Amino acid sequence: MDIILVTTIIASLFLLIGAAEPLATYLRLPFAVIIACFGILIGVAASFFLFTPLTDALNPVAEAILAFPISSDVFLYVFLPTLVFQVTLGLNLRRMADDWVPILVLAVVAVFVATFVVGYALALVSTLTLSAALLVGAIVSTTDPSAVVSIFRSISAPRRLARIIEGESLLNDAAAIALAALFLEFVMANVPDPSVQSALAQFPVLLLGGAAVGWFAARIAIWIMALFGRYELAVISISIALPYLAYIFAEQSVGASGVIAVVAAAMTLQLTGPRRLPPLTWINLREVWDLLAHWAGALIFVLAALLIPRMLETVTWRDLGLIVVVVIAAIVARALILYLVLPVLTRLRLSPVVERPFRVAILWGGLRGAVTLALALAVTESAAVPVETKRQVAILATGFTLFTLLVQGTTLRWVIKRLGLDKLSPLDSALYNQVIAVALQTVREDMSRVTENYDLTKETVRDEAKQFGERLSVAVRSAEANTDVLDRDRISLGLIALASAERDAILGRFRERTISAALSERLLSDADALMEASRFSGRSGYKEAARRSLGQGVGLRLAFRLHNRLRYSTPLANITATRFGLLLSKRLILRDLHGFIDGRIRRIHGRRVAELLHTMLDNRIDAVEQALEGLRLQFPGYAEEMERRIIRRTALRLEEREYDTLLEDGLIGEEVHSALTQDVGSRRDEAEAAPRLDLAVQKTELVRQFPLFAEMDDAVLHRLAKALVTRYVDEGDMVLRRENTNRSVYFVASGAVELAAAGQTWRLGRGDMFGQMGLLMKRPLRTDVRAIAPSTLLVLDQDRFLRLLKRSTALQRAVHESARIRGISLEQLTTKI
DSSP: OOHHHHHHHHHHHHHHHHHHHHHHHHHTOOHHHHHHHHHHHHHHHHHHHHHOSSOSTTHHHHHHHHTOOOOHHIIIIIIHHHHHHHHHHTSOHHHHGGGHHHHHHHHHHHHHHHHHHHHHHHHHHSSOOHHHHHHHHHHTTOOOHHHHHHHHHHTTOOHHHHHHHHHHHHHHHHHHHHHHHHHHHHHHTTOSSOOHHHHHHTHHHHHHHHHHHHHHHHHHHHHHHHHTTTOHHHHHHHHHHHHHHHHHIIIIIIOSOHHHHHHHHHHHHHHHHHHHSOHHHHHHHHHHHHHHHHHHHHHHHHHHHHTHHHHTTTOOHHHHHHHHHHHHHHHHHHHHIIIIIHHHHHHTTSSOOOOHHHHHHHHHTOOOOHHHHHHHHHHHTOTTSOHHHHHHHHHHHHHHHHIIIIIIHHHHHHHHHHHTTTSOOHHHHHHHHHHHHHHHHHHHHHHHHHHHHHTOOHHHHHHHHHHHHHHHHHHHHHHHTOTTSOHHHHHHHHHHHHHHHHHHHHHHHHHTTSSOHHHHHHHHHHHHHHHHHHHHHHHHHHHHHHHHTTSOSHHHHHHHHHHHHHOOOHHHHHHHHHHHHHHHHHHHHHTTHHHHIIIIIHHHHHHHHHHHHHHHHHHHHHHHHHHHHHHHHHSTTHHHHHHHHHHHHHHHHHHHHHHHHHHHTTSSOHHHHHHHHHHHHHHHHHHHSOOOOOHHHHHHHHHHTOGGGTTSOHHHHHHHHHHOEEEEEOTTOEEEOTTSOOOEEEEEEESOEEEEETTEEEEEOTTOEESHHHHHBSSOOOOEEEESSOEEEEEEEHHHHHHHHHHOHHHHHHHHHHHHHTTOOGGGBSSOO
């Protein structure tokens, strides 16, 4: 094929891609529908001009289009990895982790239900074997992620619901491809009635193998990217190689799912990349992937659509009837998921409540696209598949895809309108009016300063100010006149605005490089959680989200267990270092939000709401301060080092800004400016990295700060620190139980515990010890000890404690005092002290 002609065709396709997005907006249709229609029209036009007797002038172009090298491998190995990688890279994984159960259940269950409902329906009414019918079911079971994402953006769906459907749409590609490959093997092996067990048995291997390959490939890529961190183009180039190598290795070498490998690689890069790569490099990498995915998504649709006329050449009336059967069966299968599975997950509190209008929109919005056509094309390319089976699979998959694009896609906007999903809820309407009122107030303040600088005619300024003031008054009255909005909803609106301001402050700090890219990702995720919780659960949701944002979650508890039971401290050190950075950054940001409440929220919602938000914000600041203080006590000196890093980053930002100003003023040239900024960049790399948290060193510092051990010299103190074992407990954890025999003494380094024995309770805090009476008494009391705050305990075994007790007078005095407080005489002790 002539390379000039091929280049011309590809360039023309990019012209169509450029025109498709504005046209889709103008016609209010999904982008996928427009780009697919372009491809169908091109294919039909090429066939027409090639075979029409009217003219032969366009025959070379028509032949080139119809002979364009389009195969299933082009879709699956060239375009699909790019599309899946970018979609995963753009997901909010930390928020999506909260919903991993419904996402995984829906992704796997939805594909299996669609496959078997469509497959058995076809097997009943057609001449296809059950294997071939199930193959068709697997091919049509996947929904297009980009179409689903655009649908939910257009109808302003709840964010949690949107996340679940996005994750499900992404992962069901992998499930559908795996099932289609499995049933294709049955068809080629002439197995007419495959067992469900054989299909299910291979699934875990495909999923787990793909995840392992993706994670391993991403770890290697991130290590190389970190080495080349200064070379932005090199980093981006490695990121482009990552999904393709992961996909090919998983499919060809391991026999696992390539899509799952790409998803796992993108997840690993998203979670690790921001803290290993320079912030600007990470931002540009994401932008490059957005562009690549836009091109890949458009090209995969338009090239697949080119195949549609060819795959429908031999369609018959009977085939049209079978297409109707596939359509009905697919809709029924989707309805089973939405009306049976989702309600069960909702009752188990694993999924948000999905209202009826949203279920109908999801049901009607399940568009199919290029992946379905690519899988059907793979069947037609197989020489081992019977000719009639090839024909029917191609026609049914193509006809069903056309129905979803041309019928469901074009009527989706109408369905959304009929369901009332295009209208704002009362709460969103109030938020809309609030935003206008607050924005216009800010504009008025800014415009007053601008007009002074322009030295405009006073009459003109006064007249414009009057008109603007009237518009502002109307906006404020509209915001205040929402009588149908309850007081609790006004508080929710204020909390949403406060969380939004927190998000803006995080972005501002990131642009100023006061906080790193990795921390900003975590902080933005927390701010999004605050907004979402405020919208759906009001004040209580905001408080719960704020509590979770302190970082005392499942990961920290698991790290505690690994450290306490297996003495494996690396996860705990990493999580703790991240918590330090998060809490310090939160403290900086939260303190600035009081001004936003007074300057913005008070104007719209009044004094009472503003004072309530001030109180809630103060409570958040106190909680952050308390968590920070606890970490300072657990890890002396580390918080101060983190604060030094913030100061250094701020100083570097101000230094860089000064150099930019000198360049703009013409006081230095480009060469000098480049040398100065390179020097700043090298120092910034050092300041961006969080200091390493050494738990062993921190334990020595903890021991040194204990009053009980103050009289010891450094050598003894160091030996004692090595003998002590650090144990971390969370609030509510049981440290000792009365039915268990204790053989250790516990020193409270931070936090607090509560002892319960003989109907009495005592509370111990930092510097206290417990467990010693059980070792020293002739008849020890049975005691329960429970942590009443996140605490750090230093544990010393019985033999070492008794040796230390004989040498340390301070420890002896402490034992005497604790015995006196608990009413225990010295005669009751077995050891004379």
